[in-house]
Amino acid sequence: MTAVPGGRPIPVVLDVDTGVDDACALLLAARHPGLDLRAVTCVAGNAALDQVVANTLTVLAMAERPDVPVARGADRPLVDPARDARHVHGEDGMGDLGLPPAGHLADPRSAVELLRDVLLGAARAGERVTLVALAPLTNVALLLRAHPQAAAGLERLVFMGGGTALGNATAAAEFNVWHDPEAAAIVLEAAGALAVPVTMYGLDVFYAPRVSRDQALDLAVHGGPAARLGAALIGFQCERFGAGDATIGDAGAVCAVLEPAGLTTGRLEVRVELAGTWTRGQTVVDRRDRSGDALPAPPGPAPALIDVALEVDGARYAGLWLDTLRA
Numbered sequence: 325m326t327a328v329p330g331g332r333p334i335p336v337v338l339d340v341d342t343g344v345d346d347a348c349a350l351l352l353a354a355r356h357p358g359l360d361l362r363a364v365t366c367v368a369g370n371a372a373l374d375q376v377v378a379n380t381l382t383v384l385a386m387a388e389r390p391d392v393p394v395a396r397g398a399d400r401p402l403v404d405p406a407r408d409a410r411h412v413h414g415e416d417g418m419g420d421l422g423l424p425p426a427g428h429l430a431d432p433r434s435a436v437e438l439l440r441d442v443l444l445g446a447a448r449a450g451e452r453v454t455l456v457a458l459a460p461l462t463n464v465a466l467l468l469r470a471h472p473q474a475a476a477g478l479e480r481l482v483f484m485g486g487g488t489a490l491g492n493a494t495a496a497a498e499f500n501v502w503h504d505p506e507a508a509a510i511v512l513e514a515a516g517a518l519a520v521p522v523t524m525y526g527l528d529v530f531y532a533p534r535v536s537r538d539q540a541l542d543l544a545v546h547g548g549p550a551a552r553l554g555a556a557l558i559g560f561q562c563e564r565f566g567a568g569d570a571t572i573g574d575a576g577a578v579c580a581v582l583e584p585a586g587l588t589t590g591r592l593e594v595r596v597e598l599a600g601t602w603t604r605g606q607t608v609v610d611r612r613d614r615s616g617d618a619l620p621a622p623p624g625p626a627p628a629l630i631d632v633a634l635e636v637d638g639a640r641y642a643g644l645w646l647d648t649l650r651a
Contacts, residue, residue: 334358334359334581334582335360335446335479336453336455336578337361337362337363337442337456338363338578339366339457339464341366341367341369341417341458341459342418343369343371343376343409343412343413343417343574344417344418344557346458347418347557348572349575349577350380350384351383351553351649352578352644352649354387355387356578358582361392362392363431363438363442364393365395365397365435365463366395366396367435367459367460368400368406369459369500369503370409370417371409377394377396378426380394383418386549386550387549387553388549393431393433395431395435396430396434397462397463398463401503402465402506402507402510404503409499420560421553423553436463436467436471439464440467440470440474442477443455443475444474452479454479454480454481454581456484456577456578457483457484457485458484458577460500460501461501461504461510464481465506465508465514468510468511468515469514472514472518475518475520478518479521480522481520482581484500484526484573485498485500485526485607486508486524486526487527487607488526488528489609494603496606497597497604497605497607498527498605498607501596502604508596509596512594515630521630521631522631523580523631524607525576525577525580525633528632528634529633530571530573530576531573532571532638533571533641533645534571534572535570535642535645535646537559537562539569539646540554540559540570541559543555543650554645558570572645579640579644580641583644586636586637586641586644587633587635587637589631590631590632591629591631592630593609593627593628594608594610594627594630
């Protein structure tokens with residue numbers, strides 16, 4: 325996850341369910357000169373799909389990047405009904421800020437078609453793209469099952485989801501994986517079979533990069549439209565949760581692409597729990613010392629061996645986000 329030879333920007337695609345935290349990530353990816361944002365695909369999650377698409381177009385318009393194609397993806401999980409997170413993100417999924425609609429439209433292709441085209445185009449050009457998935461993994465699962473050849477254009481999958489010991493949607497499960505656990509399980513299995521490296525940026529690090537209310541106010545005063553939107557998103561969270569600061573959330577996963585040295589990871593076995601009454605959607609991360617009396621692995625699908633984020637330099641990533649929006 326470093327710049328391509330010659331110092332050219334890193335090609336990335338974001339898969340989102342824009343929400344507040346996805347909006348923070350989109351602003352960073354759209355504005356940072358070290359990233360080449362080639363497409364954004366949308367999936368139901370924090371809000372219903374139509375709202376996610378509208379929110380995404382609005383964020384890109386305010387980031388002055390209407391050139392980035394945006395595509396509609398899955399409007400529900402593979403198995404379960406859709407369940408939104410308006411109680412966290414507001415009725416419109418993005419803080420109820422009353423933002424004007426974007427003046428441009430979504431791409432006519434589906435999310436899977438756009439992902440396929442971007443990745444295969446990169447492969448033909450001798451490039452690889454980092455896919456940053458900040459939402460339920462439905463679109464990515466459909467892509468890797470329907471068009472496994474597109475993996476030839478993938479440098480790495482970085483997904484925001486899961487955790488080693490924490491949940492937020494339930495006591496055991498993080499929202500993105502809980503929303504579509506079958507998709508998460510398919511993606512981890514397919515990535516292993518297709519030799520796609522995976523980084524899991526989960527709840528162990530998600531909340532650490534934080535921006536204060538005062539920093540947001542300064543950002544609003546000294547920045548352009550993208551900075552003012554970023555400041556408003558931080559302000560919404562501070563008001564919503566009665567706090568003096570707020571997480572930049574999904575933007576941390578984008579920071580990890582730009583500055584991987586700020587993230588400590590472990591190469592660990594991960595499974596997705598699909599059947600547990602209280603644990604469905606949990607990422608079961610095996611951190612045992614196998615040199616001792618650990619029992620053999622349970623029957624069932626083999627675990628994925630992926631890079632799991634364990635610690636993050638929160639101040640570094642928050643500073644990266646602020647500096648990018650202020651520039």
